[in-house]
Amino acid sequence: MTVCVACNTVVLALDWYGISDEEEASLTQINQIFTYIFISELGIKLISIGPIAYLRDKMNYLDAGVVMLSIFEMTIFSGGGAGGAISAFRTVRIFRTFRVLWVAWLLKGMKSM
DSSP states (O other), X not given: OHHHHHHHHHHHHTOOTTOOXXXXXXXXXXXXXXXXXXXXXXXXXXXXXXXHHHHHSHHHHHHHHHHHHHHHHHHHTTOSSOOHHHHTTTTTOHHHHHHHHHHHHHHHHSTTO
16 A cells, blocks of 8 residues: 555656646546545455554544545546636645645654654
8 A cells, every 4th residue: 555655646746737638637547546546445444443443543544534635636626517616726736735745644654764
């Protein structure tokens, strides 16, 4: 999962101002694939260790928060009837900042770091 987080961070970093529509669509699709991977990981963790044990580990709070923000970003910013107000905020992409910070949090939790 750490490799997935690192790869997703690279994909998020490839976004820039003035990106072509085709490149943005490709990055969005790759980002959605990573989001589905993270949703699956969260679900598998919840089922395998149970919700009480899941909530005992503080790292899981950040994981769940990032997954929820990713789902929110995917549904709201997908352009599905959200209107012009939300499309104006597409360039901000503040939610992606939390996903990048996720890497720092993971590195902090590693014993070797």
